[in-house]
Each structure stands twice: as structure tokens, then as C-alpha cells.
Amino acid sequence: MDKLMDEYADKLPKKILEDIQDYVQKKGSINQAKLKKILDNTVVEYEDAKVQPGEAVGIISAESIGEPGTQMTLNTFHFAGVAEMNVTLGLPRIIEILDGRKNLKTPAMEIYLKPPYSKGKDIKAFAIALKETKLSHIALEFSISLLDSEIEIKMDKEKMKNLGLTNSQVINRLSKQLKGFNVKDNKDSILLRSRNKEESLNEIYKAKEKIKDIHISGVKDIGQVLPVKRDDEYVIMTSGSNLSEILQLEGVDAYRTTTNNIFEILDVLGIEAARQAIIDEVFKVIEDQGFNVDIRHIMLVADTMCVYGAIKGITRYGVVSEKSSVLARASFETPVKHIINAALIGEVDHLNSVVENVMLNQPVPIGTGVPDLVTRPIKK
Amino acid sequence: MTEAYINSKFIGTVDDANSFVARIKEERRANNMTSNLNVYHNETADEIFIETSKGRARRPLIIVREGQPLLTEKHLKQLEKNEISWSDLIKQGVMEYLDAGEEENALVAFFEKDITPEHTHLEITPLAMFGLTTALVPYGNFNQSTRVNAGSKNQKQALGLYSSNFAVRMDMDVNLMHYPQVPIVNTIMHEISGYSKHPAGQNIIIAVMSYKGYNMEDAIILNKASIDRGFGRSTYYRPSISEELRYSGGLIDQISIPDKDVKGYKSERDYRFLEEDGIIYSEAQVAEGDVIIGKTSPPRFLSSLEEYNLAAGTRRESSVAMKHGEQGIVDFVLLTENEEGNRLVQVRLRDQRIPEIGDKFTSRHGQKGVVGLIVPEADMPFSVSGIVPDLIFSPHGIPSRMTISHLIEILGGKVGALSGRYINGTTFDAEPEEKLREELKGLGFRENGVETFYNGITGEVMEAKIFVGSMYYLKLKHLVANKIHSRARGPIQLLTRQPTEGRAKEGGLRLGEMEKDTFVAHGASLLLKERFDSDRTIVPVCENCGLIAIKDEYKGKSYCPVCGENVEITDVEISYAFKLILDEFKSLGIYQRLQLESKY
Structure with missing residues (x-):
């Protein structure tokens, strides 16, 4: 057999x-x-x-994704989740992915764990350790003492205890990241004194605002963490995303951990992974809304976005700007820009795709426009 | 200290706001202040607003004092005897108008029995929450609010007797219903508004059933015999206007039969209805292309050069003619002059409009529909007693829209028609459905209004019992005759050589961007090209420089304006719009070359 x-x-x-x-x-x-x-x-x-030669796969994909898109605008499920942990869904999310936006509205991760963590061992502590803690999260009050040119930070002891932080750890962090200040422990508070005695008040005020964002513990950009039991293992959902650092952590299953930030995937795992991420993300949204689009349409879109080795959005700055035809580019937004640039460098349009041929009223090179009939007259 | 404002302008402060506001209201009710005044005390912001400006929506309410409404039996009796009127009640301080602001300080009881000592006002009737046309919807409280709204909007578009002096008016685009009737199921608002003096619909027999699928998607089916008897008949009036305009240089338009040497002369036949004065006679039957008012204008550009030109002296034709697809009878001719004292001619056209497929009809419950089929009476279904419906309404229009009032009106109309009386269907205050059912039973019919019906074509008894009754139906002003449009060949635009747009210009129907995409998706490349052939042109192209060359048909030779005659010049088929964009590029100083090569 x-x-x-x-x-x-x-x-x-x-x-x-x-x-x-x-x-x-x-x-x-x-x-x-x-x-x-x-x-x-x-x-x-x-x-x-198999797809026939000359089949207009591009426009069929566009129509197939566009049709549920029109219905999604009427649908009000654009967001899901609670106040802190919500994810963009529906049309806004699809637009976000296809436009190739770098800054997502709601970045999020799904962190898979290796045993024994995946079985629930210390899951809460593990999750909390991921969460980024800034100084402002564990401080009660920032105040400036005018007399001594000092910044006094009143610490929230309870929060620090929950996070397992001590004053000396915080001071250690501060002195590493803050240049030009002496850090002193004052039991319930931390005192910062400028080494430069004549520091102006303005500078101190600026420093006060700056230190609020100082990273104390956890992984940068991870805002909220939520351990969830999925089937028979624990998964940590986060809002905020930092793939490269999370993957390096002990106990994280790097094979399955993902983020919804496609550009991070591109940086960490490469273009093929990014392509797959685009497909997965778009398909997930469409499926969530109860629509059914053949995955090959989405694959085609993802392919076009990724062929250049970097992610190009379906916008006039992205894939459209890569079109070879001047007339095709000009027919999609900002025509003057394209025509002037083409005139400057003397571009040639070979009329190889659809739009240009519609403009000239020539048969479009698709479907019945592909084959030609040539006859050779018999010579007498 | 409370700040006080009159018409949003600060005027001062008040020590005791409550007594101040109470005093103002007192004075207004005592008729010492205008009844147009309203006062609003915003307690949270500690401000008093006194408004007398126009444009505020206000509504009348009965004043309640110490738990007693001021409107008493005595007033009602006086009102009945016509001894006092509405405005007297306002003057006496029995009723008053509140605006949105003052309403905030009021506590309004819905019914007299609800009044407590805290109440300040009493609603006159629940019906007062509706506007005039909304109150005309019978049994409106049985419906979803959106349907009552739709019903009220539809009534505004109904054909009726819009004005009793219509015969001497020159209104643009008006319709007149021929045999309007007073509705059997009416509301109190019909009485108040004098609806019987200008009704806008007809009572007809309606059956709720489907008929060969011609009433799906909200369509309705009409009985041909009902139409022949005058159901839904109306007349459409449209005036044609022309005036003798004055131009610089003492030149003037002239209303007369144009001479044959006038520029743009139509044909002798087109002018055949004009009398010596150049105006059509009344009762002339006119159709497409016929001239109604003959007029000529002076030549357009009279430059010094053309003074020596013989042809320059000819006048231009500027008559008013019947448009494409129009017909009618000249109804009325009016000769007058405009504000500048120029001669003004108005000719009113009349056209009888008999219901046809595509005309829009509606009941008063937002159940509008378009005529889908007109059936000969012989083929219409009929009841045991021989009743043949005038109209067949689809049952699928009911469940999703939930217009219960529509069904109750059919029932009410049936009772009213059988017992020879009007049925009161006032919203919130109507004759109850149970009473109607009982009365119908007493009249010898099934209490739920259904009857045994026979198939009009085969004569078989129908298995289902059919819901029939009488109902008030309105013909809406959207008539197909004013909207129907089609084109095969026709006028094109000068600039792009593409078909004109819109019915008035006999335009084409655009195959737009997305429609184009469907052709591409199907791979129907050559069909797409044919669809876009409307502005196809053949241009000679110089193969040397790539610019558009010139073809001199008279001399029978082609040449390039740049390269001269000794170059290869090839004819190319493109859309005129593309030739236009090439010209526009050239005007921008962009040199575009067409590099021709053989396709194969």
C-alpha cells in the first residue's frame, strides 16, 4: 500500500x-x-x-473580507472584557491589523507555562512578578521640600508587602536608574537629594515627574496580569505586551506563548511568524463575530503584506505604494503626488494590472481577458 | 442670593428665590404679565431663568392648586355652550403653557385620580403628547412608537384636497385626490382639525392574505374594478413658466411662435398647438416634445466683430417644451407680469393619474407598500357573502412590525361599515377591541373578523379563513409616472462624452466602482470592456513622439503636430475620459508618451 x-x-x-x-x-x-x-x-x-489561471483571486479576497466588514460596522461588539483588561475586537481590530499599525490600542499576551507552573504551582506569584511596577504604583505621595531641595517619596507599605518589595530593593533600583541624586532610606519614605547643591527648583520638579515612571520590578509594558485555567493547565493573560523579555523568562513555554502585537513577533520570530500571526489574528476576529471567511482569502492578504520582508499595511503608504503602475497608484488616494513624482522621473506604466486597463477601456488581464486569439493569414 | 436672568441676560439678584418665582407665576396667571413668559428656577445652580423669547416648544397644562385642578365642571359646561373659549381659560389662569425649563419645576399628573398635594399641573389628555398628524393614527397606543411615527409621516405625503382654491393656484408639483372620503375609524383629532373638510384617503375593503406572490416584500394587490370605480384616482398639476427677460442693450425675449430661421428651431409639428400669441390654448392634449410657450431670445454674445456677420442677427430659440416622457392636458393659462414688469406666462398642465403598478399606498400605521399587481375583479378572491376585496395586503408585514393598530382598524372599519357609524379610535381613548368584536358578532359575522373565502380563479374554497374588513387607505405622492426611467441611447456630456446623469437629463444608469469589481471578480473581462464602451474613441497616435496626432479626414491624411507628416501614425482605441486626462497632463506641463506596441 x-x-x-x-x-x-x-x-x-x-x-x-x-x-x-x-x-x-x-x-x-x-x-x-x-x-x-x-x-x-x-x-x-x-x-x-485548484484555482484556475486568470482567476481574480485578489478582488475575490477583498470582497470576501469586505462583505463581513460592512456588517461588522453595524455590530456593536467592538470591545470585550472589563475596564482594565479589554481587547479591541471586530472592525477596529481588523483595520488595525490590515493597516499595519505599530501602536496597538490594546496590546495583549497569552503566556503559556512549562510544568510545574502550568499545573498551578505558585501561579499567582508568578503572574504578579510579571506585572510591571513603576515607582508611582507603590508610592503614596511625592513631595518637594523647598528648603533642602529634597524629594520625599512616601511609600505604600502594604502594596510593597504584597509585591514582596523592601525599601532597600527600591533604593537599589532608584540609585541605578537615577543619576545625580543621593537616595536615602527614611523608614516610611525615601529621600532624594540632588548631588548638585545649586540645582534649580525647576529641575527638581522635572525630576519628580520623571521618577514616577521609574521601573521597579516586573516586565516592562506588562500592565495587567490574569491567570486563567484553560483545559487542565494555567495560562497567564496580560494586557500590554513584551514578547522578547517574556520569552527569556524561566518557566515560560516559548513555543506557545503569543502576543497580538504583530510587529513584536516580526522582531523576535521573523517574517514568516508575523505572516502566520496576521492570519491567526484576522481569522480569530472574523470567527469571533460569527462570520465565516475562507482562510485562504486572509492568507492572500497576509502574503501581500509580508512579501517585502517587512509588514506593509493595506494603505497608501504600505502595499499600494509598492504597486508598479503609476495609474493604479494615482487611482487610489493622493493622485497628484503620484503623477508628479512619475513625471519627474519619467516612469513607464506597462498596463499590466486591472485598474489601468479600466481607465483606458482595454480588456482587463483577468479571466476572459487573459487568453488571446492570434491567426496567421495563409500566404499565397 | 439667587442670580436672575431674563432671556439669558443677567439682570440682578433675588433674596428669596421661591417667593420670587411664585410671585411671577401668580402675576402671569392673573394676566398681569404676558402668558408667553416662562420662569425656571434651577435650584442646584441657584439661578432663575425668565424666558420670553420665541422658538421655545411649549405645551398647555391644567393648573392644580392644593390638590384640585382649576378646570371645573362649570368651565366644561361653559365650553360646551361656546360661552368661553380656549384662550379664555388661559386668561383666567386655569391653564398655562410651560416650556422645557419651567417643566423642570412642575409635577404633572397624568390623570385626575393621580393628583396628590404635591402636584402642580394636570395633563389635559394623554393625546396631547402627540403632534397633529400623529394624533390622527387610530389605536396608536397599541403600537411600537416607531410605527406610530412612520404612520404620521406617511399621512403627510398622502394625496387629498390640499387647498380648496386649487383651481386658481399655480403650485409646483401638486396632486389632487378625486374622491376623498372621511375615515370610518377616526380619532378626536379628525374632528378638531376639520379633517372632513380636506380628507386624504378612501375607505376600502382589505383582505389579509397572499396572492400568487405578487404582494411579497410589502407590495399590495389592487382590484382592477375598484380602480375603474375611482379608487386612488388623482390629478397631477405642474406649471410651465416663461418670462420675457431683458438683456443689456435694450434687447428682450419675445414670446411668440418662433420664425423658421431662428437658431435651434425645432420643427413645425412641435409648434402646432401654439396660437398667434405664441402660447398654447387650454385643453390641448400635449405629449413629449410639444412646445407649450414659444419664445425666442436675442443672440448671446454680440461682439463688435459679429456686427458685420449676417448670421449674428438671428435670435435663439428658448421655448418651453414638454420634457421626455411627459404628457398631459393644458389646464389653465395665466398671463401676467413679474416684479420688473416683464411679461410672464404660466401654463398649468393637468394629468390624470390612475393607480398603476409601482404607485405607493399606505394605511395609517406605517404599513406603506407599492402596487405589485392589478387583478381583474373576476380573478379576485371573494367571500361567502360575495364581498370582493379592493386590496390584498400581505400577512408577512405584520409579525415583525407588530402594528396591532392596523389589525384593529380593519376590525373597527368592518363594524363601522356594517352598522353605519363612525368608530372612535383615538389613541388612549378608543372604543375597546372587545366591544368591537361583540358588535361584529351581533351583526352576524365571526367575532375575530375572518371569513370563508373562495379562490377567484378556480372557485375552490380556501382552507384558511381570511381576515377581511374595511380600512382607510391613503395614496402617497410618490407616483411611478414621475419616477420611471430607462435609457438605451441618449444624451452625453460635452466634456467627458460619457452619458448624462439623472432622470431629468435622460441619463444613464451608472455602473459604479463596486459593480465594476463584480465583473472583475467573475473574470468577465470583455463584458466589462463593453459596458465601459460608452465613451469609446479612436485617436491617432504619433509613434515617434507618443502624443496624439491629427487626422484630417477632409484631406485624407494624418500628421503629428510635433513631428510632421513623415512619421508612423496609428489609430488606438481608448476611452475618451483617458484622452481627457492626457490633455489635462499636457496642460500641467507633463509630457506623457504613448509607447505603442503590438498586443500579440
Whole structure:
């Protein structure tokens, strides 16, 4: 049987062959002639399902994604979750992904863990340790003493206890990140005194605002953490995302941990991973809303966004600017810019795609416009 | 210290706000101050606003003092005997108008029985929450508010007797219903507004059933015989206006039959209805293209050069003619002059409009629909007693819209028609449905209004019982005759050579951007090209410089304005719009070359 299967290895994809093999094995023994018949029929069906040459796959993808898009505007489920932990959903999210925006409205991560953490060991402590703590989170009050040119930070002892922080740890952090100040422990508060005695009040005030954002513990940019039990393991959901640092942490399952920030995936894991992330994210949103779009349409869009090796949004600055035809670019937003630039460098438009040919009223090179009929007159 | 404002302008402070406001109200009710005045005490902000300006929505309420409404039986009796009127009640301080601000300080009881010592006002009737047309919807309290709204909007578009001096008026685009009737199911507002003097609909027999699918998607089916008897018949009036304008240099338009040498002369036939004065006679039957008012204008540009030109002296034709697809009878001719003293001619056209497929009808419950089929009476379904409905309404219009009032009106109309009386359907104060059902039973019908029906074509008894009754139906002003439009060939725009836009210009129907996409998605490339062939042109292109060349058909040779005659010049088929954009590039100083190569 394997021999027969091998014969079809270049005619059918591996997945289909495996499916057939599984099916046949489940059914018990089967004779060679029957199997051959099944395989032959599968080849016919497979060839039939392939996209025909000249099929307008781009516009069909556009229509297929655009149609549920129009319905999603009417749908009011654009956000989900509670005040701190919400995720952008629906049309705003799709636009965000397809535009290739770098700053997401609601970045989020799903952190998978290795055992024993995934079984729930110290899950709460593990999660809290991820959360970024800034000085302002554990301080009660910032005040400036005019007489001594000092900044006094009253600490919230209870919060510090919850996070397992001590004054000396905080002071350690502060003195590392803050240049030009002497840091002193004052039991309930921390005192900062400028080394430069003649520091102006303005400078001190500026420093006071700056130190509020000083990173004390946890992973940068991780805002909220929420351990969730999924099937029989624990997963940590976060708002805010920092893939590169999270992946380096002990106990994190780097194979499955993801973020919804595609650009982070691009930086950490490369363009192919980013492409897959685009597909997954868009498909997830469309599925969430109860629509059904063939994944190949989304794959095509993701491919176009990623062919250049970097993520290009479907905007006039992204993929549209990469079009080779001047007329096609000019027909999509900011026509004057494109025409003037084309005139300056003497661009040539070879009329190879759809829009230009519609403008000139020529048959578009798609479908029936692809084949040509040429006759050779008989020479007498 | 409370700040006081009159019409939003600060005027001073008041020590005791409550007594001050009470005093103002007292004086207003005693008629010492204008009844247009309203006062609003904002207790949180500690401010008093006195308003007398125009443009505030106000509503009348009965004043309540110490738990007793000031309007008494005595007033009602006097009102009945016409001894006092509404405005007297205001003057006496029995009722007053409140604006949005003063309403904030008032506690209004809905019914007299609800009054407590805290109440300051009493509602006159729950119906007062509606506007005039909304109050005309019978049994409105049985509906969703949106449907009552829709019903009230629809009534504003109904054809009726819009003005009793219509015969001497020159209104633009008006319709007149031929046999309007007073509704059997009415409301108190019909009486108050004098609806019987200008009704806008007709009582007809309606059956709720489907008929061969021609009443799906809100369509309705009409009985041909009902139309022949005059149901939904109306007349459409439209005036044509022309005036003798004066131009610089003492030149003037002239209303007369144009001479044959006038620029733009139509044809002798088109002017055949004009009398010697250049104006059509009344009762003339006119159709598309016929001239109604003959007029000529002086030549447009009279430059010094053209003074020596013989042709320059000819006048231009500027008559008013019947537009494409129009017809009618000349109803009325009016000769007068305008503000500047120029001669002004108005000709009113009349056209009888018999209901046809596509005309819009509605009940008073937001159940509008378009005529889907007109059925000969012989094919209409009929009841045991031989009743044939005038109109068949689709049952699918009911569940999602939940217009219960629509159904109750059918029932009420049936009772009213059978017992020969009007049914009061005033919102919140109507004859109850149970009473109607009982009365219907007493009249020998099924209490739920359904009847056994026969198929009009086969004569078979229908399995389902059909809900029939009488109902007030309105014809809406959206008539197909004014909207129907189609085109195969026709006028094109001068600039782009593409078809004109809009019905008035006999324009084409645009195959737009997204429609184009569907052709592309289907791969129907050549079909798409044909659809866009409306501005197809053939231009000669110089293969040397890539610019558009010149083809001199008279001399039979082509040449390039840049490269001269000894170059290869090839004809190319493109859209005129593209040729235009090339010209626009050239005017911007952008040199675009067309590099031609063989397609194959």
C-alpha cells in the first residue's frame, strides 16, 4: 500500500494522503484496485478545486473580507472584557491589523507555562512578578521640600508587602536608574537629594515627574496580569505586551506563548511568524463575530503584506505604494503626488494590472481577458 | 442670593428665590404679565431663568392648586355652550403653557385620580403628547412608537384636497385626490382639525392574505374594478413658466411662435398647438416634445466683430417644451407680469393619474407598500357573502412590525361599515377591541373578523379563513409616472462624452466602482470592456513622439503636430475620459508618451 501511496506523492499534498491512509486503516484492509480508484478520484477532485489561471483571486479576497466588514460596522461588539483588561475586537481590530499599525490600542499576551507552573504551582506569584511596577504604583505621595531641595517619596507599605518589595530593593533600583541624586532610606519614605547643591527648583520638579515612571520590578509594558485555567493547565493573560523579555523568562513555554502585537513577533520570530500571526489574528476576529471567511482569502492578504520582508499595511503608504503602475497608484488616494513624482522621473506604466486597463477601456488581464486569439493569414 | 436672568441676560439678584418665582407665576396667571413668559428656577445652580423669547416648544397644562385642578365642571359646561373659549381659560389662569425649563419645576399628573398635594399641573389628555398628524393614527397606543411615527409621516405625503382654491393656484408639483372620503375609524383629532373638510384617503375593503406572490416584500394587490370605480384616482398639476427677460442693450425675449430661421428651431409639428400669441390654448392634449410657450431670445454674445456677420442677427430659440416622457392636458393659462414688469406666462398642465403598478399606498400605521399587481375583479378572491376585496395586503408585514393598530382598524372599519357609524379610535381613548368584536358578532359575522373565502380563479374554497374588513387607505405622492426611467441611447456630456446623469437629463444608469469589481471578480473581462464602451474613441497616435496626432479626414491624411507628416501614425482605441486626462497632463506641463506596441 505504501508503494501505491508513494506514486501519488507528487500528485497530492501530504495532508490529503495521510487522511486517506488514516481512513483506509480505520476501515480495515482494502484491495489495491479499490485504493487506486480512490486515489485517482481524489486527484481529479483536487485538480478541480485548484484555482484556475486568470482567476481574480485578489478582488475575490477583498470582497470576501469586505462583505463581513460592512456588517461588522453595524455590530456593536467592538470591545470585550472589563475596564482594565479589554481587547479591541471586530472592525477596529481588523483595520488595525490590515493597516499595519505599530501602536496597538490594546496590546495583549497569552503566556503559556512549562510544568510545574502550568499545573498551578505558585501561579499567582508568578503572574504578579510579571506585572510591571513603576515607582508611582507603590508610592503614596511625592513631595518637594523647598528648603533642602529634597524629594520625599512616601511609600505604600502594604502594596510593597504584597509585591514582596523592601525599601532597600527600591533604593537599589532608584540609585541605578537615577543619576545625580543621593537616595536615602527614611523608614516610611525615601529621600532624594540632588548631588548638585545649586540645582534649580525647576529641575527638581522635572525630576519628580520623571521618577514616577521609574521601573521597579516586573516586565516592562506588562500592565495587567490574569491567570486563567484553560483545559487542565494555567495560562497567564496580560494586557500590554513584551514578547522578547517574556520569552527569556524561566518557566515560560516559548513555543506557545503569543502576543497580538504583530510587529513584536516580526522582531523576535521573523517574517514568516508575523505572516502566520496576521492570519491567526484576522481569522480569530472574523470567527469571533460569527462570520465565516475562507482562510485562504486572509492568507492572500497576509502574503501581500509580508512579501517585502517587512509588514506593509493595506494603505497608501504600505502595499499600494509598492504597486508598479503609476495609474493604479494615482487611482487610489493622493493622485497628484503620484503623477508628479512619475513625471519627474519619467516612469513607464506597462498596463499590466486591472485598474489601468479600466481607465483606458482595454480588456482587463483577468479571466476572459487573459487568453488571446492570434491567426496567421495563409500566404499565397 | 439667587442670580436672575431674563432671556439669558443677567439682570440682578433675588433674596428669596421661591417667593420670587411664585410671585411671577401668580402675576402671569392673573394676566398681569404676558402668558408667553416662562420662569425656571434651577435650584442646584441657584439661578432663575425668565424666558420670553420665541422658538421655545411649549405645551398647555391644567393648573392644580392644593390638590384640585382649576378646570371645573362649570368651565366644561361653559365650553360646551361656546360661552368661553380656549384662550379664555388661559386668561383666567386655569391653564398655562410651560416650556422645557419651567417643566423642570412642575409635577404633572397624568390623570385626575393621580393628583396628590404635591402636584402642580394636570395633563389635559394623554393625546396631547402627540403632534397633529400623529394624533390622527387610530389605536396608536397599541403600537411600537416607531410605527406610530412612520404612520404620521406617511399621512403627510398622502394625496387629498390640499387647498380648496386649487383651481386658481399655480403650485409646483401638486396632486389632487378625486374622491376623498372621511375615515370610518377616526380619532378626536379628525374632528378638531376639520379633517372632513380636506380628507386624504378612501375607505376600502382589505383582505389579509397572499396572492400568487405578487404582494411579497410589502407590495399590495389592487382590484382592477375598484380602480375603474375611482379608487386612488388623482390629478397631477405642474406649471410651465416663461418670462420675457431683458438683456443689456435694450434687447428682450419675445414670446411668440418662433420664425423658421431662428437658431435651434425645432420643427413645425412641435409648434402646432401654439396660437398667434405664441402660447398654447387650454385643453390641448400635449405629449413629449410639444412646445407649450414659444419664445425666442436675442443672440448671446454680440461682439463688435459679429456686427458685420449676417448670421449674428438671428435670435435663439428658448421655448418651453414638454420634457421626455411627459404628457398631459393644458389646464389653465395665466398671463401676467413679474416684479420688473416683464411679461410672464404660466401654463398649468393637468394629468390624470390612475393607480398603476409601482404607485405607493399606505394605511395609517406605517404599513406603506407599492402596487405589485392589478387583478381583474373576476380573478379576485371573494367571500361567502360575495364581498370582493379592493386590496390584498400581505400577512408577512405584520409579525415583525407588530402594528396591532392596523389589525384593529380593519376590525373597527368592518363594524363601522356594517352598522353605519363612525368608530372612535383615538389613541388612549378608543372604543375597546372587545366591544368591537361583540358588535361584529351581533351583526352576524365571526367575532375575530375572518371569513370563508373562495379562490377567484378556480372557485375552490380556501382552507384558511381570511381576515377581511374595511380600512382607510391613503395614496402617497410618490407616483411611478414621475419616477420611471430607462435609457438605451441618449444624451452625453460635452466634456467627458460619457452619458448624462439623472432622470431629468435622460441619463444613464451608472455602473459604479463596486459593480465594476463584480465583473472583475467573475473574470468577465470583455463584458466589462463593453459596458465601459460608452465613451469609446479612436485617436491617432504619433509613434515617434507618443502624443496624439491629427487626422484630417477632409484631406485624407494624418500628421503629428510635433513631428510632421513623415512619421508612423496609428489609430488606438481608448476611452475618451483617458484622452481627457492626457490633455489635462499636457496642460500641467507633463509630457506623457504613448509607447505603442503590438498586443500579440
